[in-house]
């Protein structure tokens with residue numbers, strides 16, 4: 001039985017009220033749901049202090065594929081772990097677009113994350129053009145195959161499906177479209193890693209998840225949680241999403 005995961009990606013936000021919001025999120029009672037917030041790297045250490053002795057886990061938003069070296073501006077998986085992170089988001093579409101990250105680079109970063117004991121939240125999703133031209137399933141299966149190295153398990157890997165056109169737009173795919181993609185992702189994971197492992201890897205949906213659409217999305221059988229952007233910045237909204245997930 002897979003545990004649920006409510007993951008918040010704060011992106012390049014969080015100055016000011018971060019610690020109060022984190023305290024409120026960390027205090028949310030849950031039955032079957034793990035809680036994760038990925039703040040900007042400058043807030044990681046403070047976030048980890050707030051989260052210590054609570055069920056809240058902290059994660060990074062990216063890492064370099066190498067453990068150390070001359071990589072100005074980058075952060076290694078080992079450094080994230082040293083700050084108290086236990087997860088890292090990899091291959092988010094904003095990284096793939098803003099930094100030209102390829103599937104192969106995401107796979108290399110995923111290996112680095114595993115080596116440092118982090119769970120990788122590997123993101124994939126189609127553009128609006130790809131959706132409209134009927135390429136969604138080809139795109140997401142290619143991203144999954146290329147971004148996940150051999151050795152993925154239910155403990156070291158989470159996969160997040162985030163249609164690019166749904167991120168920050170208020171647009172959400174039809175429930176049948178989410179169901180179709182998550183069913184294919186599950187089948188691909190089982191095919192590649194076997195039934196035990198393929199069934200153990202959690203699949204998140206991300207893209208304009210809000211308190212008012214969360215319950216409907218979480219009713220989809222292979223949706224094990226959400227990767228939430230905007231609505232994770234306000235503990236009131238994120239708690240409502242956590243509640244919907246915990247009740248699903």
Ligand SMILES: O=C[C@H](O)COP(=O)(O)O
Nearest residue numbers: 009167168207208229230
């Ligand atoms: O990583 C989170 C996603 O990009 C979703 O962002 P959003 O909830 O603001 O649409």
